[in-house]
Amino acid sequence: MASCLHAPMAYTIPSSASSQSVRRPKALTLSCRAFGSKSAAKIPMPPINPKDPFLSKLASVATSSPETLLNRPVNPDTPPYLDLFESPTLMATPAQVERSVSYNEHRPRRPPPDLPSLLLHGRIVYIGMPLVPAVTELVVAELMYLQWMDPKQPIYLYINSTGTTRDDGETVGMETEGFAIYDALMNLQNEIHTVAVGAAIGQACLLLSAGTKGKRFMMPHAKAMIQQPRIPSSGLMPASDVLIRAKEVIINRDILVELLAKHTGNSVETVASAMKRPFYMDASRAKEFGVIDKILWRGQEKVMAEVAAPEEWDKNAGIKVVDGF
Template sequence: MTTCFRAPMASSIPCSSSSSASSLRRRTFKTLCAVNSRNTAKIPMPPVNPKDPFLSKLASVAATSPEKLLNRPSNSDTPPFLDVFDSPKLMATPAQVERSVSYNEHRPRRPPPDLPSLLLHGRIVYIGMPLVPAVTELVVAELMYLQWMDPKEPIYLYINSTGTTRDDGETVGMETEGFAIYDAMMQLKNEIHTVAVGAAIGQACLLLAAGSKGKRFMMPHAKAMIQQPRVPSSGLMPASDALIRAKEVITNRDILVNLLAKHTGNSVETVANVMKRPFYMDSTRAKAFGVIDKILWRGQEKIMADAAPPEEWDKNAGIKVLDAI
């Protein structure tokens, strides 16, 4: 004969035994969770590229500790799966990358400076264009900046300019452009070394001659030239206005004659006579006329050492020269 046992109904369980039944259900649930966890630990993984460190790391974590991948909080601020890596800086924002990347460990990455800025860092001001307002603005600003940086160190002014005219003689700027740079030079506390490279014509020749005495130089094949200022094109200008402009040009001519006479050591009459027509001077003639003091002949007198050797420029600019390996 078969005997059947029927489980008692919940209503028939006494109140005293209800707590033991609840604890039994909790223990049974924990046992099932543990069994499921052991079963899910053996999740089959697809083959991954062994050279891919990201996927290899994920595969290793999934095989050993799958709960790190399965039990992720829904409100986590960490990007998916990045919290399983040892380093929290696996990825960086563009700003962090920009700050961390460098050419070497001592010099941060930045755009290379332009050539005038590099020359200015060596206290060199280069005039390589006609004296138009934009050039005057830059040169005067550089002179003022160099005096502010160090009022005792010399300033090196390299000149290759046709003054306020172009090479074909057409006027491109007012004579006041040259006078503005000249006045700025006279107001500086620094010693100014002027060097003619190529050509110094008209107002540019005045700037060459206005350097500190004994520190005015000229390259062997450079040219200097002084001439009378030119009247700008009048076009359809009324006759009275043209006369006013002509008088202003004559005034500028007289000022230029007086300044050249002052800096070259010649009389006003001598300068005025040679300026009646364009007066060209090579380096030897310019030295004889008093525009310059020395010619930068290669291998003669070592004038460049007097002006400033490259090592001194580097030292003053704070540049450290490393020995070649």
Template sequence: MASCLQASMNSLLPRSSSFSPHPPLSSNSSGRRNLKTFRYAFRAKASAKIPMPPINPKDPFLSTLASIAANSPEKLLNRPVNADVPPYLDIFDSPQLMSSPAQVERSVAYNEHRPRTPPPDLPSMLLDGRIVYIGMPLVPAVTELVVAELMYLQWLDPKEPIYIYINSTGTTRDDGETVGMESEGFAIYDSLMQLKNEVHTVCVGAAIGQACLLLSAGTKGKRFMMPHAKAMIQQPRVPSSGLMPASDVLIRAKEVITNRDILVELLSKHTGNSVETVANVMRRPYYMDAPKAKEFGVIDRILWRGQEKIIADVVPSEEFDKNAGIKSVV
């Protein structure tokens, strides 16, 4: 660019062999005449358009710069002197030059490979593959989205299977604090039961409480679990009562007991265990690894990928308690 500007400056000078850009100091009259001639030639040349030098037409920055140099050379030649900025580096502050993508990127190769449209969001891509991912506690916003996705996938094709990946703590947080009502889990469960599609459920991290119910509610033979995932069933928690009167607390407690009985019946239905067995193990939080969840009937298959040997070497919890002399009280 500097060579192009230098060539432009040289083209403004008169082509007379006797002309010198610096007039001799010995003759004042001839020096004044030469200076006037230089100014006249400069103005005449400045009024004419400078031919655009050959550049890469795909480079937006150089194209804009050459266009300004050809149409308005005074913007580049008559520049104010600024000691704080090196010569010609302040052109990057020009809004006329920087109104193009050159402000951010000046690499033609990068511009050519940049995507023309923004990529779609990840949930939409998963939904396009008929995948519903539950990766948060079952709060109203999650329930609304999951139910809507299930309804949409059934409307789209009632014969194709739906894949539900679960990594959720149910209606509670990791520390056991209640974050949602039990009806959130029941809403998703009822939607699953209304589907005509085959539902594949996969536990990829943890399925606790109501999330464990959703895991077991998949189509028989299509309920899967990752080797190191965990499942846990527990009784519903009583929400924080705050400053409620005693009568309201009693009403809430009765509602929690009703939800517990419903949860026990549904787990008994999908796991194949008796109601008494499920109610007995749910007295306290009941954790299950993949083999134990398969034995209990929550899942049908474990998605092994070479981890069989690792899991086989792990001592079962009952044997560990026996070796450590720990007696479990039921």
């Protein structure tokens, strides 16, 4: 242990041996009696780190009042010079480290935006609920905003929706909810890349097929389904009102058939015949029907392209096709 304390600063200290002052230009030699030693050897001090609060405080005290560092009592139970601080802290607690500025300097000062806003930043619009008025309002607003931001960049529309009904067939929204989103898509200048994840049923299937040709995709295990619109619960309505609603549903059905025929490339009769009952389609069947253009399965198209035709398999296996079977 060092027998003396030296601070890297000039100070005039009265000598204990004579009344003359001795100037120490590079180091301040304090009396070794502070450590209980009789020797007065000088130990060169390294430069003080200005960011070290302990050494900075010690140097400040040595400059302003060096007498506080002289003739200090030796207390083996207390670390030396720690009493110079009013409230010394040996180690920061984990909570203090967590709240420290240096630790959290990159943490946002404000709460992050909601998830739809984050997706919107990547030009992604996600429909993950039945088409109720609140969903329609948000989706149409996002589409208009993205076109206003950049009318040339594509918009990615991800769909996982049961349309205007629930999975059990109960009506939760009017058909106009789906038509509103469809009309908004048709009025956009941007390319629309549609992707089906999970399910695209009824009006949601129409939105899936309404994407830009060649940019309509489907996950390998997603499902698409087209069906006739349903009449909302009539309850205690008069018979005349029920008839009016039935006529409106028929009109909506005809519009839905025409739009699906337009985007799938099928005839109106083909689509109407398929919609007589719920018509479910997996990814491959939806591609054949014209709802989508590609299946988003990494490497699948390359693998399927290398698969031989059934006749080639039979020929290589030595199987002969018998007429009548």
